[in-house]
Amino acid sequence: MQQLPDLIACKECDAVHRRLTLGHNEVARCSRCGAELERDMRDHVGRVLPLTIASLFMYVIANVFPVAGLEFHGAVNHTTLMGAVLSLGAEEMYLLAFLVFVTTILFPLFQLLGLIYLLISISGTGRRSHGLNLWVRMIQTFRPWVMVEVLLLGAIVAFVKLTSMATVFPGPALWALGGLALLFASVLSFNPRYIWHMAPPERRKKLATAADRTSAAPSAEKAVTAKPESP
Amino acid sequence: MKTAARLGMVLCGHCAALWKDVQAHDRCGRCGARLHPRKPDSLSRTWALVIAACIMYLPANLLPVMITASFPREEQQDTIMSGIIYFWTSGSWVLAVIVFIASFLVPLFKLAVMILLLVTAWRHSSWRLLERTRLYRIVELIGRWSMLDVFVVSLLAGLVQIQGFATVHAGPGIVAFAAVVVLTMFASMSFDPRLMWDTGAPEQEKPDE
Numbered sequence: 001m002q003q004l005p006d007l008i009a010c011k012e013c014d015a016v017h018r019r020l021t022l023g024h025n026e027v028a029r030c031s032r033c034g035a036e037l038e039r040d041m042r043d044h045v046g047r048v049l050p051l052t053i054a055s056l057f058m059y060v061i062a063n064v065f066p067v068a069g070l071e072f073h074g075a076v077n078h079t080t081l082m083g084a085v086l087s088l089g090a091e092e093m094y095l096l097a098f099l100v101f102v103t104t105i106l107f108p109l110f111q112l113l114g115l116i117y118l119l120i121s122i123s124g125t126g127r128r129s130h131g132l133n134l135w136v137r138m139i140q141t142f143r144p145w146v147m148v149e150v151l152l153l154g155a156i157v158a159f160v161k162l163t164s165m166a167t168v169f170p171g172p173a174l175w176a177l178g179g180l181a182l183l184f185a186s187v188l189s190f191n192p193r194y195i196w197h198m199a200p201p202e203r204r205k206k207l208a209t210a211a212d213r214t215s216a217a218p219s220a221e222k223a224v225t226a227k228p229e230s231p
Numbered sequence: 232m233k234t235a236a237r238l239g240m241v242l243c244g245h246c247a248a249l250w251k252d253v254q255a256h257d258r259c260g261r262c263g264a265r266l267h268p269r270k271p272d273s274l275s276r277t278w279a280l281v282i283a284a285c286i287m288y289l290p291a292n293l294l295p296v297m298i299t300a301s302f303p304r305e306e307q308q309d310t311i312m313s314g315i316i317y318f319w320t321s322g323s324w325v326l327a328v329i330v331f332i333a334s335f336l337v338p339l340f341k342l343a344v345m346i347l348l349l350v351t352a353w354r355h356s357s358w359r360l361l362e363r364t365r366l367y368r369i370v371e372l373i374g375r376w377s378m379l380d381v382f383v384v385s386l387l388a389g390l391v392q393i394q395g396f397a398t399v400h401a402g403p404g405i406v407a408f409a410a411v412v413v414l415t416m417f418a419s420m421s422f423d424p425r426l427m428w429d430t431g432a433p434e435q436e437k438p439d440e
């Protein structure tokens with residue numbers, strides 16, 4: 001088995017392209033189907049760690065404080081995210097409780113802690129240990145199941161629905177969820193898969209000299225998107 | 232067009248490293264993930280998940296997703312559709328449209344697109360490959376938003392628990408609905424878009440050199 005570090009294949013149409021050295025924030029796209037092949041993440045790496053730590057603070061607020069309060073004929077009831085999960089469990093809706101728990105509480109936390117650990121580990125020596133490999137793969141596998149932004153929209157819909165039947169007031173967790181969804185949008189734009197491409201500089205040079213060997217493969221189209229994503 | 236399959240190369244699905252001379256059961260030398268030229272049993276797995284989602288789609292739309300008991304009115308049962316109609320008639324048009332898209336249009340669109348992709352890939356069709364790939368990307372992007380109603384019902388059930396005055400319970404419909412969302416998400420993950428391009432007729436080969 002032999003690696004071909006100077007070639008890249010499209011994961012959507014299987015076309016093989018020559019790898020290009022990307023400039024800042026440049027994106028390489030497949031010339032056959034338009035899928036993203038590679039993205040320059042050097043600027044991003046420094047920004048992701050502070051954003052992830054800020055997300056963790058928001059996450060704690062979103063989970064400790066009530067999402068909303070409800071006043072109905074003098075009786076007041078609050079609920080936290082975990083409270084909603086537990087009341088589903090109390091109604092024997094175990095599958096539903098489990099699904100809500102993993103998509104809004106467990107996987108977001110796992111994602112944040114995983115990213116923090118990963119970013120701290122690679123920022124030191126730039127070397128990757130073997131335990132880290134499994135970690136990166138797990139972060140990627142669980143990524144589609146982190147549903148903070150959908151939960152935020154759900155909380156807003158539930159909130160508006162209740163205003164017609166009772167007095168409702170937003171809890172601190174609702175605002176924190178808003179902040180968390182915004183931060184997450186920026187944090188999740190960092191795909192841990194690109195950690196593999198952040199080769200040390202001396203290897204990058206080797207890639208460039210090896211490029212002539214593979215002139216048979218068409219080179220990827222470089223999209224000129226120097227759009228820096230605002231946090 | 233030179234493809235990894237024709238050149239005898241295998242792409243790692245996780246870290247995108249490209250390998251040649253891969254034996255069966257080999258793992259990626261860079262990230263350790265298992266190497267497969269194509270996602271394993273992609274079409275049959277995706278078919279199974281899509282069919283299961285289609286079956287769950289019926290109870291998801293027919294059974295009540297939310298049961299409201301508020302004193303002194305009698306118990307009220309809401310389905311996905313009656314919840315949308317409630318928003319519309321009570322004047323929350325924006326929410327009615329959002330919930331209609333997330334809970335009704337998106338699941339239907341996903342099932343229709345997945346069936347289209349499966350049938351065309353299965354018949355080795357080369358019809359509109361680029362558009363089909365785009366449809367696949369859209370399905371991957373919007374799938375998660377159907378979870379909206381699951382969260383709405385869960386939060387309402389957690390919040391409206393004032394005994395004697397008003398209680399909201401999750402109905403059996405929401406479990407079926409959540410199953411549709413999860414099954415279609417797994418279906419789009421197990422579908423390998425490269426299968427569409429593999430079997431396409433020889434395209435107009437651009438002169439490479």
Ligand SMILES: [Zn+2]
Pocket residue numbers: 010011012013014015030031032033034035
């Ligand atoms: Zn492609």
